[in-house]
Amino acid sequence: MTVASYFLPRSPAEAVEILAARGPSLMVMSGGTVAMPLVNEGISLPEEVMGLRFAGLDRLEVVDGGLEIGATVTLTRLLRQRTVRMLSDAARSTASWTVRNLATVGGNLFTPPPGGDVATALLALDASVTLTGPAGSRTVPLADFFTGFMTTVLRDDELVTSIRVPAVEGGTAYLKFGRKQANTPSVVTVAVRVVRDGGAVTDARIALGAAGPHPILADGARTALVGSRLDDDAIGAAADAAARESEPFSDGIASEWYRRRMVRLFVRRALEQVASAGAGEGR
Amino acid sequence: MASVVVSFELNGRPAEVLARPMTTLQSVLRNQLGFTATKEGCRQGGCGSCTVLVDGEPMPSCLLPIEDVAGRRVTTLEGITPIDGLSPVQQAFLDGNGFQCGYCTPGMEMLATALLERNPSPGRDEIVEALGGNICRCTGYQPIVDAIEAAAGAASTGER
Numbered sequence: 001m002t003v004a005s006y007f008l009p010r011s012p013a014e015a016v017e018i019l020a021a022r023g024p025s026l027m028v029m030s031g032g033t034v035a036m037p038l039v040n041e042g043i044s045l046p047e048e049v050m051g052l053r054f055a056g057l058d059r060l061e062v063v064d065g066g067l068e069i070g071a072t073v074t075l076t077r078l079l080r081q082r083t084v085r086m087l088s089d090a091a092r093s094t095a096s097w098t099v100r101n102l103a104t105v106g107g108n109l110f111t112p113p114p115g116g117d118v119a120t121a122l123l124a125l126d127a128s129v130t131l132t133g134p135a136g137s138r139t140v141p142l143a144d145f146f147t148g149f150m151t152t153v154l155r156d157d158e159l160v161t162s163i164r165v166p167a168v169e170g171g172t173a174y175l176k177f178g179r180k181q182a183n184t185p186s187v188v189t190v191a192v193r194v195v196r197d198g199g200a201v202t203d204a205r206i207a208l209g210a211a212g213p214h215p216i217l218a219d220g221a222r223t224a225l226v227g228s229r230l231d232d233d234a235i236g237a238a239a240d241a242a243a244r245e246s247e248p249f250s251d252g253i254a255s256e257w258y259r260r261r262m263v264r265l266f267v268r269r270a271l272e273q274v275a276s277a278g279a280g281e282g283r
Numbered sequence: 284m285a286s287v288v289v290s291f292e293l294n295g296r297p298a299e300v301l302a303r304p305m306t307t308l309q310s311v312l313r314n315q316l317g318f319t320a321t322k323e324g325c326r327q328g329g330c331g332s333c334t335v336l337v338d339g340e341p342m343p344s345c346l347l348p349i350e351d352v353a354g355r356r357v358t359t360l361e362g363i364t365p366i367d368g369l370s371p372v373q374q375a376f377l378d379g380n381g382f383q384c385g386y387c388t389p390g391m392e393m394l395a396t397a398l399l400e401r402n403p404s405p406g407r408d409e410i411v412e413a414l415g416g417n418i419c420r421c422t423g424y425q426p427i428v429d430a431i432e433a434a435a436g437a438a439s440t441g442e443r
Contacts, residue, residue: 006287006304006350036346037327039305049305053351076340096416098341098394099328182415 003039007050012132012161015055020134022048024156030072030107033099034115057106057161065167071106071160075118078105084165086172086191090121093176096183106160109142112150113210114186114253120209121174123217124191127165133158146214170195170203173273175266179253186210187254190266194230194274201225206238210253211246211263218242221267230275239268291352293318294362302349309333309344312359320360320389324418331417334390335359341397343416360389363396372396372434381430383421391417395431404435 007022009015019026027046029035031053038044057072062083069078079091079100094117095103108118109129119142127142134157142163145152154160172193178184189209195202206221220241228234248259290299293316300311307326312318312335321344324332328343335344336358363370369377372395382388391414398405398413405413410431411424419427 003303003305006348008350032346032348032351033328036307036348040307040326040345051348051351095328096331097413098331098334098343098416099346101340101342102328102346182412 002042002045003047003049005048007048008053009050009055011056012159015050015052015057015159016132016134016157018050019159020157022050026050028052028159030110031074031102031104033095033103034107034111052104052106052159059162063164067163067165069105069163069165071162072104073106075100075103075105075108078118084125084168086121086125086168086174086193087118087165089174090118090176090191093117093174093178093182093189099183105163109145109152109160109163110150113213113249114251115209116215117176117186117189117209120189120207120215121191122163122165123215124172124174124193124205124207125165125168126205127163129160130162130164131155131158132161137161139164143217146216149213168193171274171277173270173277175270175273176209177262177266185253188248188259188262188266189215190263190270192267192270192274194225194271196230199229201228201230201234204238206242206267208242208246208263208267211248211259213247213249216246218245218267220245225271230271235268235271235275238271239264242267287350289349289353291354292356294358298357300349305348305350307345308335308337308347308349308352308357311349312344312357318359318361322386322389324386324390329416329418330387331390331394331414332387334393334417336393336397339397339400341394358393360392363393370396371438372399372431375430375434375437376427379426379430379433381422381427382419387417387419387421391419391427395434398431399435399438404439405431407432 007018027049029051052072057070059070060073061068075091128139130139170193174191176189177187191207193205204222204225206218209215221238224237224241243264246263248256250256286301312321322332324330326345328346333344372392
């Protein structure tokens with residue numbers, strides 16, 4: 001145990017203040033399900049750590065039919081909310097009951113690949129992220145939050161304080177494929193949202209997890225769907241496009257080759273699920 | 284920095300420890316306080332052998348810095364074991380051979396206790412889903428799921 005100081009701020013302002021005072025070497029920990037193993041095993045040897053569990057960032061509110069999710073809302077609470085079904089599904093597919101009691105929505109944005117299953121669902125839902133630093137808060141679309149492998153637009157003196165999910169427009173489906181039924185890393189995670197007007201697709205989001213350096217949106221798949229009637233041809237074209245534009249990797253869970261094929265298969269299945277749900281309005 | 288003093292409630296009684304910053308609850312329970320039911324397994328939250336209840340919610344105690352349980356209510360297997368005999372969950376594990384080496388058993392039984400408090404008559408699927416984070420390398424899980432089903436059945440018929 002090498003940690004010299006462990007800070008437990010009691011308010012968002014105090015958390016931001018501590019981060020500004022200690023600087024970027026401060027390890028910021030939310031639920032601790034990623035950071036604690038690193039500390040326990042000596043893989044990370046931080047001198048100073050800040051835990052956010054009591055920082056007053058755990059409000060979960062329905063706002064304009066969507067959700068305002070505090071960064072430290074646990075996945076157990078996300079699972080139990082009834083406003084956005086896809087987020088409940090995504091939470092249930094992540095880790096185990098005991099770990100979900102600690103793991104947080106904000107922390108899920110920083111889960112190393114192939115993690116970030118909730119983040120993948122949030123991407124399909126057009127979520128935005130509120131970042132707070134000494135100069136105040138700014139909001140960025142989640143789609144612009146990730147910049148590369150384990151990198152984001154978050155500045156050294158900023159914290160993710162909340163995640164905003166607008167009211168869900170269109171039909172959604174969430175599928176996570178792992179090597180076990182539960183408590184398993186993702187081979188591939190697919191979250192889709194399809195907006196239709198009289199049967200014709202007007203907009204779509206195809207979010208992929210474990211298929212790139214961070215959760216990504218498959219824009220080619222979206223293009224293949226918009227204007228279609230979500231028929232077999234359009235779904236096939238979208239699945240092919242998603243497989244092409246995904247950037248999967250090989251690890252102990254699955255190979256790049258396999259993941260790319262599973263992207264195609266699970267995008268197809270997710271879109272078929274939306275299509276068979278009828279009008280596909282507001283799940 | 285100096286060690287910190289942390290006070291919390293352990294199995295209904297006040298506890299106070301002096302610990303280095305970010306010592307895990309698991310380590311404090313086992314190594315400082317001698318509550319050895321709480322096993323050290325993977326230290327990554329992946330195996331469930333260190334499961335305890337914090338304010339009634341099951342959590343992997345290896346992922347909790349001791350500072351995070353200050354003022355909170357911690358329950359270990361010692362806390363659910365009656366002075367005489369065993370709890371219904373423990374008795375069902377014993378009767379049904381819900382263990383072989385026993386290393387995962389305290390975590391399994393804490394998880395089962397938390398599950399039955401919330402859902403006194405869970406279906407087999409619900410039991411399996413709840414146990415998703417608790418690994419057993421001996422039994423193949425069937426006797427464990429059977430034991431939890433039996434404990435639920437015993438409670439509902441008032442047998443124990």
